[in-house]
Amino acid sequence: MNNLKTLKYVLVAALMVGFTSCDSLLDDVEPSTSVSAEVVLTSEEGVDALRASMYSKIRENFGFTTEYFIGPSAFADETRNRPGSTRYQALTVATGTSGGTAHLNNWGLYEIIQDANLIIGAVEPSVFEDPATLDLYRGEALALRAFAMHTMVRVYGYEPGNFSVGPQANWNAGIVIRTEPVLDLSDADTRARSTVGEVYTQILNDLSDAKTLLAGENADNRYVTEAFVDALSA
Known part of the structure; x- marks a missing residue:
């Protein structure tokens, strides 16, 4: 029983040292939110x-993947929206913000x-x-x-x-x-x-x-x- 108690105290002490070490490592990060x-x-x-x-x-x-490749075809009137679809409507009719200059900022x-x-x-x-x-x-x-x-x-x-x-x-x-x-x-x-x-x-x-x-x-x-x-x- 005494041996078990001794082992328990050793483990607790080790964990405390470990947590202290981790804490010190975190304190040394420069800076704490970025590099x-x-x-x-x-x-x-x-x-x-x-x-x-x-x-x-x-x-x-998205602008550098799908829109980047379908944009030229859309502006050349080679694409159309299926009935009920609005996903690429701005590209298809060359208006709005989807794929246009407003989205370039993003x-x-x-x-x-x-x-x-x-x-x-x-x-x-x-x-x-x-x-x-x-x-x-x-x-x-x-x-x-x-x-x-x-x-x-x-x-x-x-x-x-x-x-x-x-x-x-x-x-x-x-x-x-x-x-x-x-x-x-x-x-x-x-x-x-x-x-x-x-x-x-x-x-x-x-x-x-x-x-x-x-x-x-x-x-x-x-x-x-x-x-x-x-x-x-x-």
Whole structure:
């Protein structure tokens, strides 16, 4: 009986030490509700999480999946709603907010660009033991930054070569170009929209750099591949 009591006290003491240790670990989390950019960018695990965040913003968004692919057909009058269905009505008649410019604000396009910018310009090569890993990630980030910019400029600007047609004559505003990583609020600024031509130049430059970094990378289409870059370039 005494041995049982002794064992019980030992277990209680061990649990108390364990809980104290766990508590101290939780106290040391920096910060307690999130992880700073500096921490994310200085470890392989952090950069892997950043890469996952960039892809997740696309996969979780209806606008980048179904609507992205049916939108062009809808605007070309190649789709119709069956009787009683309203799910894609706004796309079918080219009105409303579904798939339109109002929903672009909710697509997280600049958030995707921010993740990409961090991978492209804020991760030191020494973070990875194999430099080829960072080259791969940067190639993916360049392609997805181009993809996000292309999505926005097609909606908020006119296609190149159409500036002298109709009421939009001589209006060639595109979108705000951001290619620098924002690590602090002081890094953000207000800037004017670039012209459509300037945006397309940036897109094509990103795709050219991405193709170099992703040369021969076509085995895993869960991620951006060289073929994806070629398709978007076309």
